[in-house]
Amino acid sequence: MHDSSVALVWGLKPGGDQWNAWLNLAIAAEMTDRPLSEMDACVPGDASRALAWAHSAGVGPGVDVATIEEVLRSHETFAEELFDTLLDRLGFPAASDPEAEG
Secondary structure, three states: OOOOHHHHHHHHOOOHHHOOOOOOHHHHHHHHOOOHHHHHHOHHHHHHHHHHHHHHOOOOOOOOHHHHHHHHOOOOOOHHHHHHHHHHHHOOOOOOOHHHHO
């Protein structure tokens, strides 16, 4: 996993009360002892790989990589909301509620 990806998924790794309390790149840099500039430099490549992943799943044909970079540089605090935003911007359809469908 690339360093900037830590900003997106870091909140999924720690247990207890910490899991949903993070992150943006600045906080990720503090938590991993990595310079923010080093993490930020990985964002374009990570955004391109995320978009390629979406394309391989058949979504995101009109999505610009700059849009994904913007999400990865977000100051969103909660990993869940950032992940939802990333999936939305990549063009994935919204999840359906199986209980509502049944």
